[in-house]
Amino acid sequence: MFLQDKPHRRYNILTGEWIKVSPHRTKRPWQGQRENSSGEQRPRHDENCYLCPGNSRAGGVQTPDYSETYSFINDFAALLPNTEQNSVDSRFFKAESERGICKVICFSPRHDLTLPRMEEKDIVKVIQLWQKEYKELGSEDFINHVQIFENHGAAMGCSNPHPHGQIWADEHIPDLPAKELENQKSYYDENGTPMLIDYLNAELESRERLVIENDSFAVLVPFWAVWPYETMILPKKQIQSVSDLSAGQVADLAQIMKSLGIRYDNLFQTDFPYSMGLHQKPTDGKDHPWATFHMHYFPPLLRSAEVKKFMVGYEMMAMAQRDITAESSASILRELPSVHYREKN
């Protein structure tokens, strides 16, 4: 089958973009940049970490002595709630003011943990906090989209190893979710069913790109994956947003997030860097029955804890490109042990 061993391009039904696959090219030598692999052991509490309980932050604020999760307005927020309305709209120069709220979400008081090394019951608390924030931020009149995400690891521009994620809540629906919504809508208009649920059913049948599953969710390497070990978490039944998850589904999501994270860490026996994020129903008050809640994981590592895939020249000027196929990545992830390499024995 040409998809296994011949150069080809694949179509991403979610974004409407193509990606280039060069399966014959995996043995290319690498003399380029090497990442620092993070085998470091961190202390449970770090005096110099502004996210650890009781320490002080920028502007002299004190982080409270929290014992589970903790969220606060980003001290260096990219968006502010009180920006005056403004715009320019000439032929070449089109811009408009943008209001928003940026928050930081601490996953745990413990400085030394990461999501895959937290207990499931504590990941449940993170998801519950996402639910609360999505609802609260989304209920603000001027917030039409809530982007929840995590940058994990120095290779992904994370500036503090304390387990945390972020939320950027926006006045306008950003381009990428807008594109995904548009494609989900076209499909729904044509078929009357949510695209991502139908897609998952096709993947569950083939099982070629399936990594793990439980009662409520499945993890797969999407057919059109760009990053070497990119995955998506998809719900088995239509759910529009994190706040629609039942208690049982929250527990299942915690279980599958942990299980995926363990496989990622085990892949190169390292604290695996990634950016992860939730896509869901906008908070613009409209219905969006086509919008299916899902999570994207974009991890950069390619061959080892030190060698990542660079999305540079060709990718920046032309289109995304990958060497290893989605099917090989899925099979590699699937075969990995389900116990974290640091917990062995």
Added chain:
Amino acid sequence: MFLQDKPHRRYNILTGEWIKVSPHRTKRPWQGQRENSSGEQRPRHDENCYLCPGNSRAGGVQTPDYSETYSFINDFAALLPNTEQNSVDSRFFKAESERGICKVICFSPRHDLTLPRMEEKDIVKVIQLWQKEYKELGSEDFINHVQIFENHGAAMGCSNPHPHGQIWADEHIPDLPAKELENQKSYYDENGTPMLIDYLNAELESRERLVIENDSFAVLVPFWAVWPYETMILPKKQIQSVSDLSAGQVADLAQIMKSLGIRYDNLFQTDFPYSMGLHQKPTDGKDHPWATFHMHYFPPLLRSAEVKKFMVGYEMMAMAQRDITAESSASILRELPSVHYREKN
């Protein structure tokens, strides 16, 4: 003016995408990853470099004893010319085989040079080689797009410091150039003139985002720039491809490329990393009168030789974001000395 100091979004007329600007946020502290800044002195000839004249490459091929420029088929090509035609086209799984040719372009036999430290007359030879390759590759029946680019520096995934670039010539026009062509076409259909020429005239009038210019070209930070010091080189008169450049225009392009490169290196007194690429008329045999030849420079550095901008979580899930405005970046670049910091005295 809100564009200077308030959070806003700007529209990219070339791609049709929005980008988020947070001008109030430039003083954010940075405790994240630091790049190795490349103050290293390299030898004129490196025995272990497979791009230096006379050394041997992968597969035992010998790089000839070239004295100006040198191009060859990439030993680890992402695309191959002889891939059999093939496709799948089901509802969720859409893919097609892709033919192509990937080449490496050595800019100089000297291992220790970079484009901004080469003489203009030698940069002219690089542009002449681009002209030749664009024509030759483009004349192949199955090649419809020729992407010329350079990944410069380890931070941009470049695996060998020998001055070189690449060409990936494709069967299909890739997504990004296709989008740019579409927007240029819409504008042309409406106005009867090439969009980028009209845009440049507006920029030449305002001069706010202009960095440098000569008789044939101008460098500017586009209104919708994403990377902190992103620039575009635009021709002052309509030119569709690199092969349409007259000898005088080639000399002017060499002059402005060198001049821009010197400013980049001077900014943080380092061998400034970037990905650079040419966008031009596809080689599909059609006319494309709206297509204007231009070059994009996407450099990652933000605050110093060590601190780069990461396009991660929010940017991967939602949309591009920058802190410093295009206007400040242009004024910083404009004020830099025009003599390379390593050539002083």
